[in-house]
Amino acid sequence: MKRLQVGQVSISSVEERAGPWRTPAEFFLNWDAEAQAENLATLEPEVIDRASGKMNITYRSYVVRTPQHVILVDTCTGEDKGYPAPMDFPKQPWRDNLAAEGLTPEDIDYVFCTHLHIDHSGWNTKLVDGRWVPTFPNAKYIFHKGEYAAWEALDRAGIEKPGGQGGVWRMNCLPIVEAGQALLVDEGFTLDDCISLILTPGHTACHCCLAIRSGGQEAIITGDLMHHQLQCTDPTLSTVFCWDAGEAETSRRRIFEQADGTDTLLLPIHFPTPAAGRVRRKGGGYEWRFLRE
Numbered sequence: 001m002k003r004l005q006v007g008q009v010s011i012s013s014v015e016e017r018a019g020p021w022r023t024p025a026e027f028f029l030n031w032d033a034e035a036q037a038e039n040l041a042t043l044e045p046e047v048i049d050r051a052s053g054k055m056n057i058t059y060r061s062y063v064v065r066t067p068q069h070v071i072l073v074d075t076c077t078g079e080d081k082g083y084p085a086p087m088d089f090p091k092q093p094w095r096d097n098l099a100a101e102g103l104t105p106e107d108i109d110y111v112f113c114t115h116l117h118i119d120h121s122g123w124n125t126k127l128v129d130g131r132w133v134p135t136f137p138n139a140k141y142i143f144h145k146g147e148y149a150a151w152e153a154l155d156r157a158g159i160e161k162p163g164g165q166g167g168v169w170r171m172n173c174l175p176i177v178e179a180g181q182a183l184l185v186d187e188g189f190t191l192d193d194c195i196s197l198i199l200t201p202g203h204t205a206c207h208c209c210l211a212i213r214s215g216g217q218e219a220i221i222t223g224d225l226m227h228h229q230l231q232c233t234d235p236t237l238s239t240v241f242c243w244d245a246g247e248a249e250t251s252r253r254r255i256f257e258q259a260d261g262t263d264t265l266l267l268p269i270h271f272p273t274p275a276a277g278r279v280r281r282k283g284g285g286y287e288w289r290f291l292r293e
Contacts, residue, residue: 001060001275004265004291007215009194011267012101014061016076016094018272020049021057021086024230028237029245039233044290046272047229055228056272059119061094062221063101064212066192069109072136073210073221074269078122081171087118094123108136110191113143114223115204116151117163117241120269121172132175141176144197145184148173150205162241163204200225200255202248203241209255219265219276225252227270232256232279232288256286265291 001013024040025031033040040048047056062073077083079091098104113121124141125132134141151169154161176182183189187199187208198209203224210221224241225248231237235252238245259266260281267276279286 001273004219004267004276006212006217006219006265007194008067009212009214009219010065011212011219011221012063012065013273013275014063014072014076014094014097014101015273016059016061016091016097017089018058019056020052020054022055023053024055024228027055027227027239028230029240029242031237036230036234039230042233043229044288046274046290055230057227057270058272058275060269060275061098061123062267062269063103064195064210064221066194066214068192070103070107071110071112071191071195072108072139073112074114074120074223075111075123075135077119078125078135078172080127081118081122081166083118083166105136106138108139111136111139111141112210113141113147114209114221114269115147115207116143116168116173117204117224118165118168119163120223121168124172125175132171134176134179134181139181140183141181142183142185142189142191143173143176144199144206144208145186146206147204147208148182148184161243198255200251202238202244202246202251204243207251217263219267220255220259221267221269222255223269225255226268229271229288232286233282234285256281260286 003012059076064071126135155169187197190196194214196211200209212219238248242248265276274290276291278289
């Protein structure tokens with residue numbers, strides 16, 4: 001993804017993996033291939049591997065540079081977590097791509113997790129002498145306090161939900177609090193007069209998007225509000241990883257309606273390069289337009 005400029009804020013991407021991942025039938029609840037045939041036929045070429053029928057899914061972090069701080073948004077899957085296939089893909093590309101941004105872990109001032117699924121909090125920590133410690137030693141980690149509390153409660157109760165298997169909270173979140181590097185915030189949180197949170201629950205308990213406003217321009221890092229263009233065309237599509245499918249749809253429609261007809265850029269975590277785009281209402285859904293210029 002090319003670097004984007006939103007007023008005085010620059011946004012770039014650190015990829016961990018890209019390429020074919022799952023078929024829509026494996027990924028979306030109540031998938032109806034016949035009903036979706038027209039939508040499948042009109043997808044942007046980047047988002048689908050026609051040979052396999054699998055969706056192209058990218059795992060990425062975003063680097064947001066304000067005039068004051070360097071912020072890392074979502075930290076992919078990390079390493080040494082012991083995740084089985086298909087989450088056991090190589091992790092060195094993420095390290096290499098962070099370095100290509102001219103950054104080391106010490107350079108990050110803030111880490112923000114849109115939510116605490118495996119693939120959005122993994123690089124929060126690293127394994128040192130058998131202990132999980134913060135990967136970014138100089139950063140404050142921003143968690144929505146409701147999201148954090150929900151994951152803590154699940155862990156204490158011994159309950160696993162999709163996207164949180166294998167002790168994710170204990171590996172990726174608790175060590176941050178124990179190190180004194182966590183900021184547990186609500187949706188009123190702001191940073192540098194240009195960063196704010198938008199509560200978009202459904203995919204998880206308190207999933208949040210990150211709004212960036214500067215110089216009269218706006219971008220929204222959408223986390224897992226949507227994973228694929230199909231969810232723009234048909235916002236009713238929620239995934240097998242969503243905690244509350246109906247609430248996820250409501251949040252998705254609210255952000256699409258807000259962005260429709262404006263120049264607001266949407267930056268999903270899992271869309272392939274060029275990643276950023278805009279939505280325009282079309283029929284009962286929205287047309288996705290990648291930012292190509």
